[in-house]
Each structure stands twice: as structure tokens, then as C-alpha cells.
Amino acid sequence: MSTDRLRLGYDHRLVVDDLSIDLPRGQITAIVGPNGCGKSTVLRSLARLLKPVGGAILLDGADIQRSRTRDIARRLAILPQSPLTPSGVTVRELIGYGRFPHQGLMRSPSRDDLDAIDWAIDATGLDSFQDRGVDTLSGGERQRAWIAMALSQKTAVLLLDEPTTYLDIHYQIDVLALVRELNRTHGITVGWVLHDLNQAAAYSDQIIMLKDGKVVNRGKPHTVMTTTCIKQVFGIDCSIIRHPLGDVPMCLPNGFCPLLSPEHRDRTQENIAPSQDIPLNLAD
Numbered sequence: 001m002s003t004d005r006l007r008l009g010y011d012h013r014l015v016v017d018d019l020s021i022d023l024p025r026g027q028i029t030a031i032v033g034p035n036g037c038g039k040s041t042v043l044r045s046l047a048r049l050l051k052p053v054g055g056a057i058l059l060d061g062a063d064i065q066r067s068r069t070r071d072i073a074r075r076l077a078i079l080p081q082s083p084l085t086p087s088g089v090t091v092r093e094l095i096g097y098g099r100f101p102h103q104g105l106m107r108s109p110s111r112d113d114l115d116a117i118d119w120a121i122d123a124t125g126l127d128s129f130q131d132r133g134v135d136t137l138s139g140g141e142r143q144r145a146w147i148a149m150a151l152s153q154k155t156a157v158l159l160l161d162e163p164t165t166y167l168d169i170h171y172q173i174d175v176l177a178l179v180r181e182l183n184r185t186h187g188i189t190v191g192w193v194l195h196d197l198n199q200a201a202a203y204s205d206q207i208i209m210l211k212d213g214k215v216v217n218r219g220k221p222h223t224v225m226t227t228t229c230i231k232q233v234f235g236i237d238c239s240i241i242r243h244p245l246g247d248v249p250m251c252l253p254n255g256f257c258p259l260l261s262p263e264h265r266d267r268t269q270e271n272i273a274p275s276q277d278i279p280l281n282l283a284d
Contacts (some may be wrong), residue, residue: 001021001023001046001050001057001058001059001060001076001189002021002022002023002057002058003019003020003021003042003045003046003055003056003057003158004020004055004056004057004058005019005020005054005055005056006018006019006020006042006045006051006052006054006055006056006057006112007019007055008038008041008042008045008053008213009053010041014053014213015038015039015041015213016041016042016045016213016214017213017214018055018190018214019042019055019213019214019215021042021208021215021218022115023046023189023190023191024189024205024206025156025189026183026187026188026189026194027082027183027189027190027205028139028179028180028183028190028191028203028204028205028206029190029191029192029204029205029206029207029208030192030193030194030200030203030204030206030207030208031043031161031192031193031194031207031208032131032193032194032195032197032200032207032208032209032210033079033209033211033216033233034211034233034234034235037210037211038159038210038212038213038284039193039210040081040162040193040206041213042113043078043159043161043191043192043193043211044078044080044161045057046076046078046159046191046194047074047076047078047159048064048065048069048072049078051065052065058154059072059075059076059157060075061252063153064076070101073101073153073155074099074101074102074153074154074155075079075156075157076155076156076157076158076159077098077150077151077153077155077157077159078150078158078159078160078161079146079147079149079150079158079159079163080106080152080158080161081161081162081165082166083146085134085135085142086134086136087135088133088135089133089134089135089266090127090130090132090133090134091121091130091131091132091134091137091145091148092121092130092131094114094145094146094148094149095117095120095121095126095130095145095148095149095152096109096117096149096152097149097269098116098117098120098148098149098150098151098152098153099113099116099139099152099153100116101153102116102154116152116153116154117152120148120151120152121148121151121158123151123182123185123186124144124145124147124148124151124178125144125178126141126144126145126148129141129145137257138171138220139166139167139168139171139269140167140168140170140171140174140175143163143164143167143175144170144174144175144178144206145162146247147160147175147178147179147182151182152258155188156187156188156189157188157189157190157191158179158182158188158189158190158191159190159192160179160190160191160192160193161189161192161193162192162193162194162195163175163176163179163192164194164196164199165195172196176199176202176203177203179192179203180203185257190196192204197225197251198250198251200221201222201225201248201249201250201251201265202221202243202248202251204221205220206218206219206220206221206224207219207220207221207224207225209229209233210233211232211233216229216232216233217233218228222247222249223247225240225248225249225250225251226240227239227240230251236253236254236255237253237254238251238252238253238254239251239252239254240252267283
């Protein structure tokens with residue numbers, strides 16, 4: 001999936017201009033950047049929820065604006081921010097909603113529909129939850145149910161807009177690991193918007209960093225996660241270190257250390273300039 005000189009806006013206000021990006025097949029791509037930079041706007045346009053002002057969005061080489069909505073829904077699924085949970089719906093019923101693009105007017109589930117629902121339940125580890133009401137689940141369990149609904153569409157592309165919002169760290173890791181496993185096991189192409197740079201670096205194959213609707217940097221995590229780039233995009237001074245358990249870059253904002261005296265902080269800034277990139281020697 002890709003965009004070609006994409007232009008997006010709301011009410012005559014241009015948010016994204018001349019954007020050309022790729023979501024490589026079978027990989028996970030994170031879109032990151034400051035609030036208001038156009039991350040979610042780009043994701044909504046990829047899912048054909050927002051019509052471009054100009055340019056094109058290509059899925060398997062074809063412009064999605066020229067395709068039927070049902071055809072797109074059979075090839076691409078999206079999980080928006082904080083979806084509203086229908087009242088009184090069980091987990092299995094919610095997951096079944098993902099099969100609508102494959103059903104006829106009578107919406108009678110076929111054997112393929114039932115098999116897809118069973119597969120999504122199994123893939124997300126929700127077998128013991130399928131008969132429970134969605135509104136009785138914890139935040140992490142509910143997010144798994146929504147991901148299962150998207151999976152039941154049996155699409156090759158999955159888009160997620162801030163899937164870890166409002167979750168504690170345990171459920172954040174749970175959801176991130178689940179998506180990574182689905183990508184690795186089933187080859188699903190994933191594009192997601194994440195706020196946490198360290199999570200984006202740890203769970204994504206590539207990162208696209210946006211500012212003011214334009215690409216500042218893109219590539220593998222260790223090529224994008226630099227002090228220079230983060231300073232340019234987020235306006236903060238930081239240090240980049242390697243995770244002790246693997247070749248994953250981690251961003252540590254220098255302002256996170258309030259125990260440092262002002263004098264020590266000043267000396268640190270003299271020794272490590274904000275724009276200096278610390279070599280990691282990370283493997284590609």
C-alpha cells in the first residue's frame with residue numbers, strides 16, 4: 001500500500017501536502033509525530049474514510065477511490081481510536097461484525113464466516129471470552145476483541161490508530177505483542193499510529209516520522225530514532241541508547257531526570273550537544 005503525492009485537508013485547511021509513503025507488504029510500519037501533525041488523518045485516508053484533496057492512495061497498484069467500498073473492506077481493515085462498543089453485544093457477536101463485507105443482503109453467516117470468526121477468536125486468545133459481553137471486559141481484553149473483529153474481515157492490510165490509548169503498560173505490551181505475532185505468523189501488513197517512540201521502535205519494521213504533514217525521516221527504527229531527528233520533530237533534547245536485551249534504539253528525554261541538579265544538567269548539555277547522535281552500531 002502506498003500514497004502518491006497525497007494532499008489531505010479539512011474545511012479548506014490543508015493538513016497533509018505532497019505525501020508519498022509506502023507500507024511494505026508483510027511488514028509493520030509505524031507513523032509517529034507530534035500532536036496535530038497529520039498522523040491519524042493519513043491513516044483515515046488510507047482506509048478511505050477521508051477523501052483526498054489531491055494525489056492518490058494505491059492498494060495493490062490501484063487507486064482506492066476508484067474501487068467499490070465493499071471490495072476495499074474485503075482487502076483492508078481499520079481499528080479507529082476508541083471505538084464505541086455496542087451495548088449488550090457479546091465478544092463473538094462483535095467479531096462477527098467484521099464479516100459484513102463478505103455477506104449478502106440477508107447477512108446470513110456462511111461456513112466461511114463462521115470459520116473466519118473462529119480463527120480470529122483463536123488468533124487473539126479470546127476463546128474463553130467469546131460469550132461474555134464486550135462491555136464487561138477490561139480495556140486490554142476489549143482491545144483484543146476489536147482487533148479480532150478487524151481480523152475476521154480476513155484482509156491483507158490492517159490499520160490501527162493509537163491501539164494502546166488508555167491502556168496500562170501491561171495491556172499496551174499485550175496488544176503490541178499480539179499485533180506483532182499476527183504479522184509474523186500470518187503475514188498481515190500493518191500500519192499503525194503510535195505515540196510512544198520506544199514502542200514504535202521495538203514493534204515496527206519501519207518508522208515514518210511526520211511533522212506538519214510532511215515526512216521528516218523514514219526507515220528502519222535505528223535510522224530514524226536519532227537525537228537530531230527527534231529534536232527537529234518534537235523539539236526535545238534526548239539521549240538514544242540500545243536496549244540491554246537487543247538491538248533496539250530507545251529514546252530517553254533528558255528532561256526525564258529531575259534528580260539532576262541544574263549545574264549537573266548544564267554540564268551534561270555541554271558534553272552532549274542536543275543535535276549529537278550517539279552511535280549505536282545497530283545491525284540493519
